[in-house]
Amino acid sequence: SKTMNALAATNRNFKIAAQLLGLDAKLEKSLLIPFREIKVECTIPKDDGTLASFVGFRVQHDNARGPMKGGIRYHPEVDPDEVNALAQLMTWKTAVANIPYGGAKGGIGCNPADLSISELERLTRVFTQRIHDLIGIHTDVPAPDMGTNAQTMAWILDEYSKFHGYSPAVVTGKPVDLGGSLGRDAATGRGVMFATEALLNEHGKSIAGQRFVIQGFGNVGSWAAQLISEMGGKIVAVSDITGAIKNKDGLDIANLLQHVKENRGVKGFSAADAIDPTSILVEDCDVLIPAALGGVINRENANEIKAKYIVEAANHPTDPDADEILKKxxxxxxxxxxxxxxxxxxxxxxxxxxxxGFMWDEDRVNAELQTYMNRGLKDVKEMCRTHNCDLRMGAFTLGVNRVARATLLRGWEA
Ligand SMILES: NC(=O)c1ccc[n+]([C@@H]2O[C@H](COP(=O)([O-])OP(=O)(O)OC[C@H]3O[C@@H](n4cnc5c(N)ncnc54)[C@H](O)[C@@H]3O)[C@@H](O)[C@H]2O)c1
Structure with missing residues (x-):
């Protein structure tokens, strides 16, 4: 299943990295086992007065480098194994980014579309009551993920603050009116754009003039598309849950954004041709950006991919089989x-x-982000050189090595 793939692929990549680094076997084992796994029962009265029960999870993977950080998702298929894999990925991701955090991930098994706003608010408050003594500004700092948003974070902030006093830093991805950062909304897509530009520069190219295909036109995909097209990149095809569209002369992204706003999807955009959504990943282009789901690039389509570069905006879009095929x-x-x-x-x-207690302007946020993304690629490339490996293993060895060093420095004495 897809969820097994997430944990199996993450563990596999971690093990290869541990081998490349020559990590002590005991340290390797200790880095893989989560620091703490929380599972709580959340019962709320529904609007009609009946009771409904949900199970909430929080996996706190590692805190050697700082407070644990990761999203909370509301989804019917929240699965402890996948939450575990994603918590682990957050540990390596924060280490690669060189920000002073560990990794965590959480969720509630529910379908947010079936709940009213006030039911969602009650569920979020009950979940916060169950975990308030295990999260915190210097312990574990949640953020939005699938099915949650800035409003969810506002409710967590409010409920947490009842126990601990006003604490905006206990969650991120808040509304700007409650201490959210300018530029947070676009940040992942903007980071994808900076990362893409940095990679292409390494190869003597730049975004301008390259042809891009993007799968997923949500928060990440649409921001990436907008910023890449502003840089002179040509977006030749995009897809979302409603369908896939193509224009080999380049899609007009500003018009497409307007169309998506009015029609809740890319389907039917007039200045493009509809294509089979299953073919989006194998469309002719220079750079492919999967920005929707995990596991989409696999044994079945890897051989057919035409792109020279794949920029992974989604989490784990490429499975290990595809990694091998694409490397060849x-x-x-x-x-x-x-x-x-x-x-x-x-x-x-x-x-x-x-x-x-100080707010940065958006230019400062974006400039700092560019500095972090550029330095991140330099650090990854350095690991590729010293360990003679590809970019995935360069990133994994970079992240795992930073966490291992912090763990050893802090020591083992009980
Ligand atoms: N939002 C962030 O800050 C962030 C950060 C890191 C990683 N990610 C990852 O990026 C990916 C996208 O996140 P997002 O925040 O943009 O989510 P989103 O919900 O805003 O957008 C998801 C997009 O994918 C599309 N989609 C869903 N199923 C699809 C399918 N079968 N085929 C084609 N398109 C499909 C949806 O229609 C939508 O356009 C996820 O893998 C997420 O984990 C997001």
Whole structure:
């Protein structure tokens, strides 16, 4: 299943990295086991007066480098194994980004579309009551993920503050009116754009003049598309849950954004041709950006991919089989734990601003983000050189090595 793939692929990549680094076997085992796994029961009265029960999870993977950080998702298929894999990925991602955090992830098994706003608010408050003594500004700082948003974070902030006093830094991805950062909304997509430009520069190219295909036109995909087209990149095809469209002369992204706003999807955009959504990943282009789901690039389509570069905006879009196939084809893959780290990096800026009690303007946020993304690729490339490995393993060895060093320095004495 897809969820097994997430944990199996993450563990596999971690093990290869541990081998490349020559990590002590006991340290390796201790880095893999989560620090703490929380599972709580949340019962709320529904609007009709009946009771409904939900199970909430929080996996706190590692805190050697700082407070644990990661999203909370509301989804019917929240699965402890996948939450576990994503918590672990957050540990390596924050280390690659070189921000002072560990990794965590959480969720509630529910379908947010079936709940009213006030039911969602009650559920979020009950979940916060169950975990309030295990999260905190210097312990574990949640953020939005699938099915949650800035409003969810506002409710967590409010409920948490009843127990601990006003604490905006306990969550990130808040509404700007409650201490959210300017630029957070666009951050992951902007980070993808900076990462893509940095990678292409390494190869003597730039975004201008390259042809891009983007799968997923949500928060990350649409911001990436907008910023890449502003840089002179040509977006030749995009897809979302409603369908896929193509225009080999380049899509007009400003018009497409307007169309998506009015029609809730890319389907039916007039200045393009409809194409089969399953063919989006194998469309002719220079740079492919998967920005929707995990596991989409696999044994079945990897051989057919035409792109020279794949920038992983989604989490774990490429499975290990596809990694091997694409390596043989000479496709360069910019891995998720580096490429989509712009979101958590600006979350870190939000937390910093809350702790400072000072708000940065958006230009400062964007400039700092570019510095982090550029330095991130340099650090990854350095690991590729010293360990003679591809970018995925360069990123994994970078992240794992930073966490291992922090763990050893802190020591083992009980
Ligand atoms: N938002 C962030 O800050 C952030 C940070 C890091 C990683 N990510 C990852 O990026 C990916 C996208 O996140 P998002 O925040 O943009 O989510 P989103 O919900 O805003 O957008 C998801 C998009 O994918 C599309 N989609 C869903 N199923 C699809 C399918 N079968 N085929 C084609 N398109 C499909 C949706 O229609 C939508 O356009 C996820 O993998 C997420 O984990 C997001």
């Amino acid at each position: 084809k000479g496709v360069v893959i910019l891995p998720d734990i580096y490429a989509n780290s712009g979101g958590v990096t600006v979350s870190y800026f939000e937390w910093v601003q809350n702790i400072q």
